[in-house]
């Protein structure tokens with residue numbers, strides 16, 4: 001199935017699945033990701049790629065109000081429809097959504113102070129992921145940070161088996177390799193690349209700086 005169509009269909013259930021899966025931890029995890037991106041410090045703009053229903057920009061809006069210019073990008077119109085509706089009641093914040101492919105973004109070089117990506121990099125085809133990382137670096141200002149969050153490999157053997165099958169199905173064995181250790185992949189595009197476990201220990205954030 002075409003991936004964009006897959007996500008358009010997935011958007012109909014996505015927020016309910018996330019709510020069931022992560023209970024109240026997901027807001028805290030997104031806050032951790034945003035803090036690691038450095039947004040709100042010296043940098044007053046944040047781009048969230050593969051934003052889905054906008055959970056990261058919405059969490060950043062709750063943290064910084066209108067002090068940070070927020071942009072969410074996704075290629076699925078279904079996901080973005082939900083994001084628009086979630087953001088529609090907010091006032092005093094600067095938040096916009098853009099429909100585009102993250103491997104070819106409609107932004108000028110050096111536009112954003114921080115770029116984030118939450119739970120999406122593993123789902124990209126390896127060649128697409130490489131282009132997305134290059135694009136994330138291109139649109140970041142020098143000194144700006146890219147920060148991505150993903151699940152850690154589950155400890156329970158059966159859940160780990162399902163997790164590996166899903167990753168392999170989404171992008172051949174190269175996805176498993178990336179998921180085990182993202183640091184060398186990010187080092188091709190960023191410096192000072194670091195991995196930190198998020199609170200709760202089930203997710204991790206990997207971040208680096210555009211030199």
Ligand SMILES: C[S@@+](CC[C@H](N)C(=O)[O-])C[C@H]1O[C@@H](n2cnc3c(N)ncnc32)[C@H](O)[C@@H]1O
Pocket residue numbers: 007049050051052053054055073074075076079100101102103117118119120123124128
């Ligand atoms: C699992 S969802 C994650 C959504 C959100 N970041 C979150 O944490 O809730 C993956 C998202 O990546 C988007 N996506 C996948 N490939 C993409 C691409 N090449 N360009 C833009 N968006 C993409 C999908 O449409 C989907 O919304």
